[in-house]
Amino acid sequence: MRVVVPPFHRFSTLFVSNVYLLDGGQGDRWLIDTGHWTERVQLVAELRRTNLQPSDLTGVLLTHRHSDHAGNAGYLQREFGVKIYAHRSDAEVLEGTAPRAQMGGKGHLLERALCAIENRWPSQVKIERALDAGDAIASLEVHHVPGHTEGSVFYRHANTGCLMTGDTLLTARPPLTIIQDIVKPYDAYSLDLKQAHASLDAFHAAGWAYENVLAGHGKPLVGNARDRVLKAWSE
Ligand SMILES: [Zn+2]
Numbered sequence: 001m002r003v004v005v006p007p008f009h010r011f012s013t014l015f016v017s018n019v020y021l022l023d024g025g026q027g028d029r030w031l032i033d034t035g036h037w038t039e040r041v042q043l044v045a046e047l048r049r050t051n052l053q054p055s056d057l058t059g060v061l062l063t064h065r066h067s068d069h070a071g072n073a074g075y076l077q078r079e080f081g082v083k084i085y086a087h088r089s090d091a092e093v094l095e096g097t098a099p100r101a102q103m104g105g106k107g108h109l110l111e112r113a114l115c116a117i118e119n120r121w122p123s124q125v126k127i128e129r130a131l132d133a134g135d136a137i138a139s140l141e142v143h144h145v146p147g148h149t150e151g152s153v154f155y156r157h158a159n160t161g162c163l164m165t166g167d168t169l170l171t172a173r174p175p176l177t178i179i180q181d182i183v184k185p186y187d188a189y190s191l192d193l194k195q196a197h198a199s200l201d202a203f204h205a206a207g208w209a210y211e212n213v214l215a216g217h218g219k220p221l222v223g224n225a226r227d228r229v230l231k232a233w234s235e
Helices: 037-049 073-080 088-094 109-120 193-205 225-234
Strands: 002-005 008-010 020-023 029-032 059-061 084-087 129-131 140-144 153-157 162-166 170-173 176-183 212-215
Touching (some): 002 212, 073 084, 088 129, 170 212, 176 225
Parallel strands (some): 029 059, 059 084, 162 212
Antiparallel strands (some): 002 008, 008 020, 170 176
């Protein structure tokens, strides 16, 4: 585990996707995403390394519903009573009350295979409270940025300028996350690519400030992140 910017820690032994711990002390300990179920052992070990049990968590905030991010949410809820939060539109899919759109068909072979896995073994979990744009939870603002999924969100921590971006703004192109890059949503994994790009544009046009990007895949981008993101995309 590594401290990115206090109070945010990154669980560095998970490789499929990123899990962050917001550790604001007792009663204010949150996971942002939960990783894929294949990395459950590492997830629990990372918590234990900080002398935490899963039951010490105040809750889990999902950036979106995909199983490489929500993959351990059901386990944490079932075994330890952890409360799970997600945007309303993804919450409905996770709870099975809205239809689940199929992914894939547009990427290369490996990307299509990953989409097939998602379609075959999607995450399902009961949501404690559905979140909406403009909500505040755990000292974070909820920004709805649909497109990658219906209910993708950014969580912005105004005090530290940290922006948790899920898969809507990436710092690497999965599954090869060793190569750092600033990546917009792209065809292979996006439900609605145009909408995802429009969400990003709208977020930036509204002038929301951020210094650091803590993305769903890739290493954190620490310092001057907003300028670096906009410069990368203007080239
Ligand atoms: Zn995703």
